[in-house]
Amino acid sequence: MPDTAPAAHVHLARHFKRTSAVVATLTGSTLHTARATLASEGFRPVTDGTMLLVRIDHEEPYYANITAGLLRDAGIPVDITEQLQEEIDTEWTWADHPMTWLDREEIRLVSAEAQKIHDDIASGLLTIHLHAHDGHTTVAVGTYQHADSVHLHGEDHLRVVSSTYDTPGEAIADFERLYGDAVRPGPPPPTDTERQAAEVLAGVSTSKAALAADAPAEPQAAEPEWVPVYATDPGDHEAVLKDFLNSQPAWEKYRPYDGTTIASHESLTLRVEFEHETGPRDINWTVAAYETPVSDRLWHATATASTPTAIISTLLDTLASENVGGRGPSTRVTEAAIAEATRPLTDAGWKQSIKGRYIAWEAPGADKGGVQFDAFATQNPNGFLPAWTVWGGHTVHQPTWAIQLSAHAPTGLVQDIAFEMADGQGARLVRPATGRTALRTAHAPAPVAAPPPTPRLPGRSR
Numbered sequence: 001m002p003d004t005a006p007a008a009h010v011h012l013a014r015h016f017k018r019t020s021a022v023v024a025t026l027t028g029s030t031l032h033t034a035r036a037t038l039a040s041e042g043f044r045p046v047t048d049g050t051m052l053l054v055r056i057d058h059e060e061p062y063y064a065n066i067t068a069g070l071l072r073d074a075g076i077p078v079d080i081t082e083q084l085q086e087e088i089d090t091e092w093t094w095a096d097h098p099m100t101w102l103d104r105e106e107i108r109l110v111s112a113e114a115q116k117i118h119d120d121i122a123s124g125l126l127t128i129h130l131h132a133h134d135g136h137t138t139v140a141v142g143t144y145q146h147a148d149s150v151h152l153h154g155e156d157h158l159r160v161v162s163s164t165y166d167t168p169g170e171a172i173a174d175f176e177r178l179y180g181d182a183v184r185p186g187p188p189p190p191t192d193t194e195r196q197a198a199e200v201l202a203g204v205s206t207s208k209a210a211l212a213a214d215a216p217a218e219p220q221a222a223e224p225e226w227v228p229v230y231a232t233d234p235g236d237h238e239a240v241l242k243d244f245l246n247s248q249p250a251w252e253k254y255r256p257y258d259g260t261t262i263a264s265h266e267s268l269t270l271r272v273e274f275e276h277e278t279g280p281r282d283i284n285w286t287v288a289a290y291e292t293p294v295s296d297r298l299w300h301a302t303a304t305a306s307t308p309t310a311i312i313s314t315l316l317d318t319l320a321s322e323n324v325g326g327r328g329p330s331t332r333v334t335e336a337a338i339a340e341a342t343r344p345l346t347d348a349g350w351k352q353s354i355k356g357r358y359i360a361w362e363a364p365g366a367d368k369g370g371v372q373f374d375a376f377a378t379q380n381p382n383g384f385l386p387a388w389t390v391w392g393g394h395t396v397h398q399p400t401w402a403i404q405l406s407a408h409a410p411t412g413l414v415q416d417i418a419f420e421m422a423d424g425q426g427a428r429l430v431r432p433a434t435g436r437t438a439l440r441t442a443h444a445p446a447p448v449a450a451p452p453p454t455p456r457l458p459g460r461s462r
Helices: 034-038 060-073 082-089 104-123 170-181 191-202 206-212 236-248 309-318 334-341 341-346 412-424 435-441
Strands: 008-014 023-030 045-049 050-053 078-080 126-133 140-144 147-155 162-167 223-228 251-257 260-265 271-276 283-290 295-302 351-355 358-361 368-375 386-394 400-404 424-429
Touching: 008 060, 008 082, 023 223, 034 045, 034 060, 045 283, 050 060, 050 358, 060 078, 060 082, 060 251, 078 104, 104 126, 104 162, 126 295, 140 170, 140 358, 162 170, 170 271, 236 251, 236 309, 260 334, 271 309, 283 309, 283 386, 295 309, 309 412, 334 341, 341 412, 368 412, 386 412
Parallel strands: 008 078
Antiparallel strands: 008 023, 023 050, 045 050, 126 140, 140 147, 147 162, 223 424, 251 260, 260 271, 271 283, 283 295, 295 400, 351 358, 358 368, 368 386, 386 400
16 A cells, blocks of 8 residues: 655644744654745754744744645645644734834734844844944844844844944944944843743753644643732633622623623713623723713723733722722822832832833743833823733733723722732643643643732732
8 A cells, every 4th residue: 555644744832931932843754845844934943853933022823823824835734733723813912012003914024024133143144243222222233244234223023223334334433423332342132032032942952842842642631830910820701790790789780782791880980891702812801980970081991801810800899999990099190109009019029120211010930920111101191002011921012911001090009900910829720731632631620729828018908
């Protein structure tokens, strides 16, 4: 009987450590076309049968899906794990992308150009001569092999070519004129994102790559682990809404549309809107506050469907309290108000940094989470930019979940959310990478025991 097995087969899976990265496992007798197709979309060889896609814009699932289509067009079968397929089907919500005038596809084009610059530097095609910090971001000057010299502006997925020059001497002279004493020799230090990407590329071995590709294996039960609240699973938002309405007689529920529930406070100055059918990173909670029932909106907040329910509950509980709401909170965002709102984070040892218009507090430890304040947004409090972004996941610009609040949001509300971020904990289900069959047949996890309660930091109580 003739051998009917395909000459090549590709299995795509999420990386075991960096969840946005994608591992391609190649099997078969003729792999030249498969390797060339994968390489054309940024996959790099790790072993003879393994290639890895790591990007600084965390868009690996998007490009993996494009690659899968190209491979299938070439007649090469492709398997995609359920975990990776879920990432492919989910669109990122950019909580605070600075280029607010761009749509999602235009943002992706900017990221693609930044990725090309990153790859050109890494490969030696673009040599960086000098760098500086212009007070807002990193800038640099470099020269392409047998091509123009350029000025670069920005970091990671926001880096762009800002100017081009015919000669290196002209580019360097203009760079020194622009940035003076801030100029430093050589390339700038790698960002956290660049360092993490480099570590993944450098650290993958044959055995680790095998772990990364969540190929079918013996079924294993998912196990819960206790983690900071910003790293927990989203939970049941429908149940949170139901519990809130049942416990708050001052709030009235009505449904203007089948997919939407609105809860309105009896004072008619607070309103919560919940969208029932949304993607995990879409906004499904919107809060609006008014000084009087007939006034313009005073402040507002939004939250995505992947936000942990403990943080959503904190938001709703604070709304229902007597001293927070739409009845005349301060409309001035002062340094004292910012310090008071973020005191729980400072007391808990979160790292504070100031970068241009942003003040950021980031969680310690391996799990990513943070709070960011945008000083620019307070200059136009009725605009669209959020003053506060509370997030968990990759970065503030590309989070797993996010809550955003406008400039006039009450200090007490921000502080209560900060309390929960600083010392809240919860369960996260760890699903073993065992492929489609195991994911369908895995047993329900055993209950996870909560650790002893952490003493509440002194200050505002909920």
